[in-house]
Amino acid sequence: MKLTKCLETVLRAPKDYSLDLTLRIYNFHWYYLGNGRGYVFLELDPPIVAFVAQKGPATLSARIYSVTCRDIDANNVSQQLSFHLGPEEDLSEFLDLASRDPLLKLFAKKFRGWRLRTTSLWWALVIGICQQNTGFRQGWRMLANIIKLLGKRVWVEDREVPLPPSPLELIEKHTLLKPAGVGYRWRTLFEVATRFARRELKPSRLYSMDTAGAEKVLRNIRGVGSYTARLALALSLRKYELPPIDRWAKKIFSYAYQVDENEAERECIRRWGRWSALAVIALTIALDAEPLKRALERVKRGELLPNERNTLSPYNLWMWKF
DNA sequence: CAAGTATAATGTACGGATCC
DNA sequence: GGATCCGTACATTATACTTG
Numbered sequence: 001m002k003l004t005k006c007l008e009t010v011l012r013a014p015k016d017y018s019l020d021l022t023l024r025i026y027n028f029h030w031y032y033l034g035n036g037r038g039y040v041f042l043e044l045d046p047p048i049v050a051f052v053a054q055k056g057p058a059t060l061s062a063r064i065y066s067v068t069c070r071d072i073d074a075n076n077v078s079q080q081l082s083f084h085l086g087p088e089e090d091l092s093e094f095l096d097l098a099s100r101d102p103l104l105k106l107f108a109k110k111f112r113g114w115r116l117r118t119t120s121l122w123w124a125l126v127i128g129i130c131q132q133n134t135g136f137r138q139g140w141r142m143l144a145n146i147i148k149l150l151g152k153r154v155w156v157e158d159r160e161v162p163l164p165p166s167p168l169e170l171i172e173k174h175t176l177l178k179p180a181g182v183g184y185r186w187r188t189l190f191e192v193a194t195r196f197a198r199r200e201l202k203p204s205r206l207y208s209m210d211t212a213g214a215e216k217v218l219r220n221i222r223g224v225g226s227y228t229a230r231l232a233l234a235l236s237l238r239k240y241e242l243p244p245i246d247r248w249a250k251k252i253f254s255y256a257y258q259v260d261e262n263e264a265e266r267e268c269i270r271r272w273g274r275w276s277a278l279a280v281i282a283l284t285i286a287l288d289a290e291p292l293k294r295a296l297e298r299v300k301r302g303e304l305l306p307n308e309r310n311t312l313s314p315y316n317l318w319m320w321k322f
Numbered sequence: 323c324a325a326g327t328a329t330a331a332t333g334t335a336c337g338g339a340t341c342c
Numbered sequence: 343g344g345a346t347c348c349g350t351a352c353a354t355t356a357t358a359c360t361t362g
Binding site for chain 2: 131132134138188222223224225226227228246247248291292
Binding site: 182 | 348349350351
């Protein structure tokens with residue numbers, strides 16, 4: 001499917017904003033092109049894709065592509081893209097806390113320009129579900145497989161860009177979920193897709209709720225627990241009040257903050273407040289999402305920045321050809 | 323035949339969700 | 343709160359095969 005260019009737009013960003021970091025972290029190579037350039041999908045069915053590039057220290061340029069330009073609302077699309085890339089998000093309070101934190105003090109310096117790149121609630125839930133009961137490598141392989149086996153490819157100028165399946169496409173091709181290596185998670189993915197298809201899940205409605213209420217709604221879905229719900233809320237709506245604490249984060253917080261494991265979540269919220277989930281995500285970047293044992297050793301050694309080596313990690317996931 | 327190498331089989335870590 | 347479940351990756355061990 002070939003997309004046509006519908007509009008060009010410019011986004012304002014703070015001086016120290018880094019589109020390069022924002023696009024690079026936790027991304028596949030078919031979306032991150034290097035040097036602060038890349039693709040962001042805004043809609044899946046029918047597809048709307050943005051090509052973005054950093055033009056100057058405070059300017060991002062964007063080109064919006066779609067099948068037909070008739071239904072494109074320029075204001076709407078620009079807002080959506082800006083929300084995904086986060087230039088309007090003021091992280092000064094988060095960075096201030098981070099600069100005095102035993103785990104993220106180095107991260108605060110080096111990743112000052114980074115913003116969490118959000119995605120749709122649908123895809124954020126898929127990401128969350130694929131992180132359950134598994135390590136980093138396996139989880140992201142599942143996501144790559146889902147994109148390749150169940151998604152579609154669109155042409156943007158001279159490049160073919162793979163897109164994730166929409167809820168309807170996932171339902172249609174659900175027999176390919178097992179071959180994609182998601183195992184028992186296919187049931188949960190199917191269930192989530194069904195809710196979207198029936199329009200029972202409305203991102204705008206969740207956005208207007210408080211984080212705890214939104215978590216409750218998502219936990220109604222069988223197979224979605226608090227970890228997945230909270231991660232999805234952070235990754236799609238920038239709701240950070242409630243941190244997605246897994247055993248990994250629990251152990252590391254418990255060690256670094258010198259509290260009992262049962263107190264790890266409470267301590268995280270006490271220290272990070274409305275930035276709790278962002279802190280957890282930043283921690284996975286800082287420690288390369290390494291398995292717990294190795295991550296703890298790194299904390300002890302004070303190695304609190306991602307490895308430049310070609311290891312499979314949030315920082316250089318984009319180098320990986322799945 | 324003994325030592326080394328390739329392949330197969332087995333074991334275990336991983337970790338959130340759910341049941342009780 | 344503890345036990346159990348799940349699928350894959352990686353590590354370890356066992357077996358088969360090759361080489362000198």
